[in-house]
Every structure is written in C-alpha cells, then in structure tokens.
Amino acid sequence: xxxxxxWAVGGEAGDGIDSTGKIFAQALSRAGRHVFTSKDFxxxxxxxxxxxxxxxxxxxxxxxxxRLDVLIALTPRTIEENLDELHEGSVIIYDGERTxxxxxxxxxxxxxxxxxxxxxxxxxxGAIMRNVVALGAACEVAEFPIENLDSALEKxxxxxxxxxxxxxxxxxxxxxxxxxDEYDHEFDxxxxxxxxxxxxxxxxEAIGMGAIAAGCRFYAGYPITPATDVMTYLTGRIExxxxxxxxAEDELSAINMALGAARGGARAMTATSxxxxxxxxxxxxxxxxxxTPLVICNVMRSGPSTGMPTKQEQGDLNQMLYGGxxxxxxxxxxxxxxxxxxxKTVEAFNLAEKYQLPVYLTAxxxxxxxxxxxxxxxxxxxxxxxDRGNVVDxxxxxxxxxxxxGFQPHEITDDGISPRAFPGTADGAHMSTGLxxxxxxxxxxxxxMRVAQVDKRNRKVETARERExxxxxxxxxxxxxxxxxxxxxxxxxxxxxxxxLDEEGQDVRVLSxxxxxxxxxxxxxxEAAETTVVVECNERGQFAxxxxxxxxxxxxxxxxxxxxxxxxxxxxxxxKSTLAEGVEA
Amino acid sequence: xxxxxxxxxxxxxxxxxxxxxxxxxxxxNGMMKALAETGNDPDNTFVVAGIGCSxxxxxxxxxxxLHGVHGRALPVGTGVxxxxxxxxxxxxxxxxxGYSIGAGHFVHAVRRNVDxxxxxxxxxxxxxxxxxxxxxxxxxxxxxxxxxxxxxxxVNPHALALASGATFIAQSFxxxxxxxxxxxxxxxxxxxxxxxxxxxxxxxxxxxxxxxxFRDSLVDLKEEEHDxxxxxxAKDVILDNEKxxxxxxxxDESSVPYHEQHGVDEDMSVIPDGAPESATDLxxxxx
Numbered sequence: 001x002x003x004x005x006x007w008a009v010g011g012e013a014g015d016g017i018d019s020t021g022k023i024f025a026q027a028l029s030r031a032g033r034h035v036f037t038s039k040d041f042x043x044x045x046x047x048x049x050x051x052x053x054x055x056x057x058x059x060x061x062x063x064x065x066x067r068l069d070v071l072i073a074l075t076p077r078t079i080e081e082n083l084d085e086l087h088e089g090s091v092i093i094y095d096g097e098r099t100x101x102x103x104x105x106x107x108x109x110x111x112x113x114x115x116x117x118x119x120x121x122x123x124x125x126g127a128i129m130r131n132v133v134a135l136g137a138a139c140e141v142a143e144f145p146i147e148n149l150d151s152a153l154e155k156x157x158x159x160x161x162x163x164x165x166x167x168x169x170x171x172x173x174x175x176x177x178x179x180x181d182e183y184d185h186e187f188d189x190x191x192x193x194x195x196x197x198x199x200x201x202x203x204x205e206a207i208g209m210g211a212i213a214a215g216c217r218f219y220a221g222y223p224i225t226p227a228t229d230v231m232t233y234l235t236g237r238i239e240x241x242x243x244x245x246x247x248a249e250d251e252l253s254a255i256n257m258a259l260g261a262a263r264g265g266a267r268a269m270t271a272t273s274x275x276x277x278x279x280x281x282x283x284x285x286x287x288x289x290x291x292t293p294l295v296i297c298n299v300m301r302s303g304p305s306t307g308m309p310t311k312q313e314q315g316d317l318n319q320m321l322y323g324g325x326x327x328x329x330x331x332x333x334x335x336x337x338x339x340x341x342x343x344k345t346v347e348a349f350n351l352a353e354k355y356q357l358p359v360y361l362t363a364x365x366x367x368x369x370x371x372x373x374x375x376x377x378x379x380x381x382x383x384x385x386x387d388r389g390n391v392v393d394x395x396x397x398x399x400x401x402x403x404x405x406g407f408q409p410h411e412i413t414d415d416g417i418s419p420r421a422f423p424g425t426a427d428g429a430h431m432s433t434g435l436x437x438x439x440x441x442x443x444x445x446x447x448x449m450r451v452a453q454v455d456k457r458n459r460k461v462e463t464a465r466e467r468e469x470x471x472x473x474x475x476x477x478x479x480x481x482x483x484x485x486x487x488x489x490x491x492x493x494x495x496x497x498x499x500x501l502d503e504e505g506q507d508v509r510v511l512s513x514x515x516x517x518x519x520x521x522x523x524x525x526x527e528a529a530e531t532t533v534v535v536e537c538n539e540r541g542q543f544a545x546x547x548x549x550x551x552x553x554x555x556x557x558x559x560x561x562x563x564x565x566x567x568x569x570x571x572x573x574x575x576k577s578t579l580a581e582g583v584e585a
Numbered sequence: 586x587x588x589x590x591x592x593x594x595x596x597x598x599x600x601x602x603x604x605x606x607x608x609x610x611x612x613x614n615g616m617m618k619a620l621a622e623t624g625n626d627p628d629n630t631f632v633v634a635g636i637g638c639s640x641x642x643x644x645x646x647x648x649x650x651l652h653g654v655h656g657r658a659l660p661v662g663t664g665v666x667x668x669x670x671x672x673x674x675x676x677x678x679x680x681x682x683g684y685s686i687g688a689g690h691f692v693h694a695v696r697r698n699v700d701x702x703x704x705x706x707x708x709x710x711x712x713x714x715x716x717x718x719x720x721x722x723x724x725x726x727x728x729x730x731x732x733x734x735x736x737x738x739x740v741n742p743h744a745l746a747l748a749s750g751a752t753f754i755a756q757s758f759x760x761x762x763x764x765x766x767x768x769x770x771x772x773x774x775x776x777x778x779x780x781x782x783x784x785x786x787x788x789x790x791x792x793x794x795x796x797x798x799f800r801d802s803l804v805d806l807k808e809e810e811h812d813x814x815x816x817x818x819a820k821d822v823i824l825d826n827e828k829x830x831x832x833x834x835x836x837d838e839s840s841v842p843y844h845e846q847h848g849v850d851e852d853m854s855v856i857p858d859g860a861p862e863s864a865t866d867l868x869x870x871x872x
Binding site (some may be wrong): 030101196199200201207209212213214215217218220224237239241242243244246248249250252253254257258260261262263264265266267268282283286290299312376379380383384385386388404406422423424425426427428429430431432433434435442443563 | 631643645647649653665669689735844849856857864867869
C-alpha cells in the first residue's frame with residue numbers, strides 16, 4: 001500500500017476552513033489521488049475550533065488515522081487540538097503576522113513554516129485569499145503540482161468571474177514561491193498524481209443522488225445537522241426531473257407532507273436526525289398502518305436530547321426499530337459506506353413500494369459529512385432499477401373489488417401485499433386511515449378483521465425475508481477463529497484495521513451488516529467463531545443486543561461514544577485487546 | 586362529467602356516528618354538493634381529515650381520502666397537491682384540530698397558498714372527548730376543564746389567516762345549506778388556499794353557540810356594503826367582535842397558487858423505469 005498523506009486546515013468557524021479543505025480535497029481528487037475527508041466542527045456559526053482533514057493516497061483510503069503530516073493552523077488552538085496526531089517532521093504552516101499567532105510555539109521536533117498569508121493574499125488581490133496562499137504553500141511542501149490546485153480553484157470560482165479565478169491562482173503561487181524561496185528544506189513528502197478520474201462526494205450527497213436516480217420527486221424536510229445536506233443537494237436538482245422540495249415549518253409537517261405526496265403516488269422522502277425522528281414518530285405509525293410507502297432518512301448524531309449535534313454516534317437504532325406506540329412493521333436499512341448510501345437509497349424506495357411500508361434509511365454523522373473519492377462507474381445509472389410494486393390501473397383494478405364493488409387497498413393476501421391505486425384511477429377511490437380497518441380501508445373493531453390485518457402487515461416482512469437478499473458484506477480472513485461484526489460508517493476504519501491486525505499476526509473475519517431489519521441470520525457465523533466482537537458507535541451496543549437476541553449467545557463489544565468516529569489504528573488496537581481478554585461473563 | 590356526477594356519489598356506505606342534529610351533517614353535505622357542482626368526481630378528489638368529530642368526514646364521504654393524525658391534515662393536503670396538481674384537494678378539520686394542535690401548520694399553509702380548500706368545522710368545543718374548552722370557546726364558557734370559563738380570549742382564525750397573507754377567507758353556517766354550499770364552492774374555485782370557517786353547532790356539549798344563536802346573530806356580508814377584495818374591509822369584519830358574519834370576507838383575485846409559483850405542474854406519480862436519462866449528469870457534478 002502506498003504511503004498516505006494526512007493534511008488538515010484548522011481555525012475558528014468563519015475562517016473559511018470548509019471551503020479551503022474542500023478545494024484541496026478536490027485538487028487531489030482531480031489529480032487522480034484517492035481522498036478521504038473528515039470534519040471537526042462545533043455547533044456554532046462563528047468562533048470555536050473547527051478543522052477539515054484530508055487523507056490521501058494513490059490507493060483507496062476509507063478511514064481517518066491518528067497522523068497528521070501537514071497542518072495549516074490559523075489559530076494556536078489548532079495546534080493544541082492536533083498535538084497527538086502531529087509527529088516528528090510534521091509541517092505546521094501558520095501566519096506569524098496574525099495577532100493570535102505571534103507567540104505560537106511550534107513543538108521542537110516539528111517544522112514551523114511562518115508564511116505571511118494575509119500580506120501575500122493582499123498583494124494578490126485580497127486578504128480573503130489567505131487560505132489559498134496557505135494551500136499554495138502546502139503544495140510546495142508536499143511537492144504536489146500546483147496546476148491541480150488551479151483546476152479546483154476554477155471549479156470553485158468560475159461562476160464568479162475569471163478575474164477572481166486568476167487572483168486565486170496568483171495567491172496560491174505566492175504561497176508556493178514563498179516557501180520555495182524562504183525555506184531551504186527538503187520535505188519528506190512527494191505526492192504523485194495519476195490519470196484516474198475520480199468523483200468526490202459525501203454520504204448526504206450520495207443519498208440525495210440516489211433519491212433522484214430512484215425517481216423520488218417530492219422531498220419535505222426541516223433543517224437539522226447532519227441531515228441538511230440531503231435537502232441542500234436536492235434543492236435545485238430535483239426540479240430538473242419535475243420534482244419539488246419543501247422546507248416545512250417543522251418535522252411533523254415534513255413527514256406529513258411526504259405522506260401526502262406518497263398517497264398521491266409520488267416517490268417521497270424526508271430526512272432528519274434523531275430529535276426529528278422523535279417528532280415524526282406519531283405519523284410513522286399512521287404511515288405503517290395505512291401501508292404507505294415512504295423513505296425516512298435518519299442521519300444520526302450524538303444524543304440523547306440535543307446531545308452533541310455535530311458529533312458522531314449510532315445511538316438511534318432502537319428508536320428506529322421500536323419507536324412508536326403499538327406494533328407496526330418497518331424496514332431499517334443502514335448503508336455502511338458512502339457509495340452504498342446511493343445504492344441503499346435506491347433499494348429503500350423499491351422496498352418501500354414493493355412492501356408498502358415505511359423504510360428507515362439510516363446514515364450517521366461521520367458518513368454524512370465525510371467525502372470520499374470513487375470511480376464514477378460506482379454510480380452507474382444504468383444499473384438503477386425501479387420497482388413500484390403492486391400498483392393497479394383501470395384494467396387491473398377489477399380484480400381487487402369487494403363484493404359490494406369497493407376497491408380493496410388492504411386486501412388480505414397470502415404474501416401480505418395488497419394492491420395500490422393512485423388518485424385518479426377510476427373506481428379506486430378509497431380511505432386510508434390510522435384506525436384499524438377492513439380490506440376497503442374502512443374503520444373496524446371487528447376482532448377477526450383486526451387479527452387478519454395485523455397478520456397481513458406482518459406477513460409482508462416474512463415475504464420480504466424470502467424474496468430479498470439481506471446478506472452482510474464479508475472481508476478479512478474467512479477462516480479466522482475470531483469474528484468482528486459492525487454496521488454503519490465503521491466499515492472503512494474496520495477494513496483498514498483488519499490490514500493492520502493482519503500485519504500484527506491477528507486474523508479476524510469481518511461481517512459488515514447493512515440491514516438492521518430484516519437482518520441476516522448470523523447464528524451460524526457467531527456459533528462458529530471462538531470470539532465475536534460487535535463494533536459500533538454507541539454505549540449500549542444496540543446492534544450487539546440484537547445479535548445476542550438472535551443467536552442466544554453472549555458477544556463481546558467495542559463501543560465508542562465520545563462523539564468521534566473510529567480510526568483504523570485505534571480500532572485495530574481495541575479489537576486486539578478485546579480478543580485477548582475474551583468474552584466477559 | 587359534471588352533469589353525470591351527483592353529490593350522492595361522494596357519499597360512502599358508512600352511516601355517520603355523529604350525534605343526531607350535529608352541525609357536521611350540514612357541513613359535509615355542503616362540501617359534497619360543492620364538489621359535484623364544481624365538476625369533480627370521487628376518483629379525482631382527495632379529502633384529508635384530522636382527528637375528532639370532524640376527522641370522521643373522510644369515512645362518510647367517498648373519494649380518495651386520508652384520515653390523518655391530530656392537527657396535521659394541512660401538511661398532508663400540501664403533499665398530495667404538490668405530487669398531484671391534477672387532483673382536487675379538500676382538507677377538513679375541527680377548531681381543536683386546526684387552531685390548537687395544528688395552529689402552526691395553519692399559519693404556514695395559509696402563507697404557502699397551496700391550491701386546496703380548508704374547511705374547519707367550528708363548534709367552539711371539544712366534542713369527541715366529551716366537552717372541554719376549545720381554542721374558539723368564549724372566555725367565560727364553562728366546561729369540564731374550565732369550570733369558570735377558559736379565562737383567555739378565543740383564537741381569531743380569520744385574523745391569523747389575514748395576518749399570514751391569506752388569499753381567501755370565508756365563513757359559513759352549516760345550517761344555512763345554500764349559502765354554505767355557495768361559499769364552499771367559491772373556495773374550491775379560488776386559485777390558492779381557500780379557507781372557510783364553518784359554524785357547525787355541537788348539540789350535545791355546547792348550549793351557548795347553538796343553531797338559534799347563530800340563526801339570530803349572523804349577518805350576511807352579501808347584504809352589507811362589504812368589498813371582499815379589500816383587505817381594509819376584511820380587517821374591519823374580522824376584528825368586529827360584536828357581530829357574527831357569514832360570506833366571503835376576503836378574496837385576492839390575483840392569487841397565484843404555490844405550485845404555479847414554483848413551476849410544479851407534473852403528475853409526480855409518473856416516474857421512469859430506471860434512472861432518468863440525464864441522471865449521469867448528477868455524477869459528473871462531483872468531478
């Protein structure tokens with residue numbers, strides 16, 4: 001595996017950290033390098049520490065690590081926050097003329113590059129470009145051809161005029177020359193470029209793109225971190241396909257609008273995060289009981305209550321599985337990689353319509369805001385299939401009428417799947433309700449019909465278990481005695497952890513599970529393993545509980561709930577020590 | 586088609602369980618007649634209702650319908666209309682459903698000006714939970730949960746609507762069948778959010794706001810020197826606490842409904858089998 005390079009820019013929110021990081025990530029991606037980004041951010045608009053980290057390699061990268069090679073520090077705190085990850089020979093680029101950076105101490109074993117970012121930017125046309133000056137300096141340090149930065153700057157600023165693009169290119173060169181001229185130093189880095197074409201996108205964007213590809217035409221949502229990017233992505237794009245986004249007054253409204261659109265026959269979606277799911281839960285029951293297909297995306301963050309809104313957690317699994325009064329079937333899909341966010345979104349729409357029920361599609365903060373490079377073919381639109389399930393039209397509706405001639409949207413069928421009629425379908429007029437109902441959708445308290453309808457709704461789950469593929473993804477050593485199971489965004493870190501463990505002589509077999517309900521039967525895998533460890537970002541081990549429940553056997557757990565995602569090297573160490581300790585009694 | 590459609594086509598085979606004499610019978614009949622009269626049929630009509638006595642209306646009518654959760658009928662109606670601009674959407678609720686739990690949605694539905702008709706069956710009491718004060722109950726109206734009256738002024742839904750930028754505000758009385766139907770019809774024909782508050786007396790729990798009370802006190806705006814296109818006139822009527830009115834209070838004839846403002850005109854139930862042809866462009870944006 002080629003050596004990877006880790007870079008970060010950090011400062012206060014409002015310092016332009018995000019756009020600086022994004023420009024560098026895009027420059028690397030356009031130069032044919034793989035990129036994996038992560039963000040540290042606080043829940044405020046200005047001030048507070050924030051950082052954008054980029055890991056890059058010519059090989060695939062899918063995790064963050066505890067190492068930082070070059071750091072652009074706009075505040076002293078940036079250095080403090082990253083001290084653990086900086087190492088001997090790490091380069092810190094800073095502006096010694098900036099008031100707060102005048103007395104900054106660069107640790108002895110590191111290389112401090114004092115670059116007058118602001119002055120050089122002003123010479124190039126404006127102080128605002130000081131971060132681009134820093135990027136130019138970083139290019140020189142990393143021996144990364146600055147032409148790649150030009151291309152990223154063009155993409156970013158071309159809509160604002162050629163003058164601005166040229167000024168930025170000049171600013172970058174000013175930073176580059178300054179380092180070349182003022183520092184007679186051989187740095188350890190040499191970033192190669194390749195001819196590969198990559199696309200760079202995050203999980204929220206992949207979900208939005210998957211939704212459009214799958215034919216989602218209506219989205220209603222209320223802004224909430226870290227799900228907002230889904231709405232931002234769809235706004236301005238979904239219209240090209242005849243769709244529409246509504247920013248609702250609250251989550252209650254958002255899910256009800258999506259419900260209305262779905263009853264109208266549209267593929268509809270809403271996205272939110274844990275607190276929003278709480279608000280949507282009442283309507284969730286109605287959606288399930290009225291057998292309305294709907295995709296509800298929950299981009300998890302750290303809870304409970306307001307918790308840590310800008311931090312990582314996978315704590316809402318139980319909420320999605322069990323939330324709401326009464327018992328209603330729902331599916332819970334949990335993509336484990338960014339590209340899978342795209343494909344599982346497509347699948348979520350198909351499953352929702354085939355089985356006429358709400359589907360939770362859950363990502364987590366780390367996956368939602370992380371960008372990663374992919375070959376464009378990863379998102380092959382020709383592979384997208386749309387299955388709308390059992391929709392009747394004027395010619396087929398006659399087969400689904402009651403004796404008295406009413407359409408039966410809740411017809412009791414062997415596979416549990418009833419016919420759907422969209423408004424406008426002749427003779428299809430019918431009632432949908434959260435009240436228990438008969439086959440025509442009319443309220444009933446008839447004991448036999450109640451049982452028949454509950455059974456029918458549950459039968460859909462059994463049908464789905466049989467008809468769909470709920471397999472986990474497997475990697476690592478298939479013959480290993482020890483089994484590691486995970487879900488959600490941990491897969492990338494785990495994949496790299498497995499390589500580290502392998503080098504250390506520790507073989508593990510890994511199952512990454514993208515389906516929470518229905519989920520694969522892991523009994524045989526767990527029974528065959530000497531030790532089973534479930535890795536997840538929560539305190540309880542909510543998925544581990546499910547595995548134990550299914551297998552009737554205790555499993556071990558690696559949990560993290562400090563608000564930060566797993567890192568590959570950290571995870572390797574945790575798994576190793578957990579396996580060494582054995583299963584807790 | 587309108588000549589073939591009779592209002593009874595909008596009746597379901599379920600017998601209403603409303604109390605004998607309930608104002609809601611008249612409210613519903615007027616809605617069905619207005620729908621038939623405006624050329625709609627059950628298969629191109631969608632009725633959304635919330636919870637409470639009013640919420641039962643979707644069960645007694647025959648159309649595509651959704652009986653939603655409490656207070657959230659307007660967002661559902663919004664979703665249906667956005668997905669299906671070709672479908673006639675009617676939303677029905679009560680004074681509790683609309684002005685208490687759903688008050689937030691009311692304001693926002695009004696300001697969005699979605700092309701649907703919102704009928705509030707206002708009986709100034711909670712009926713289905715057996716007689717508690719509602720948002721429109723009088724300040725001194727004694728109920729099981731307000732033995733000395735709620736001691737707070739009633740919500741003025743028309744004022745809320747006007748302040749939120751409503752393009753159609755009206756009031757009717759369910760017992761005045763012809764006028765009620767006429768007003769609902771005008772709301773349906775309005776391009777935008779047609780809001781009608783209907784006095785729909787509760788004969789079981791409200792012995793103050795009775796049929797006799799409304800019959801005696803109602804002033805019909807048709808007989809007054811009222812210009813419904815004037816916001817000033819509308820404001821005077823709405824803030825006049827001395828009189829009960831019926832008729833169209835305000836109507837913005839230049840109203841452009843939400844979906845037209847946003848260029849939404851497609852039937853969203855029609856989607857291609859597979860990703861749209863130009864979807865590859867979506868990937869290209871990430872280069």
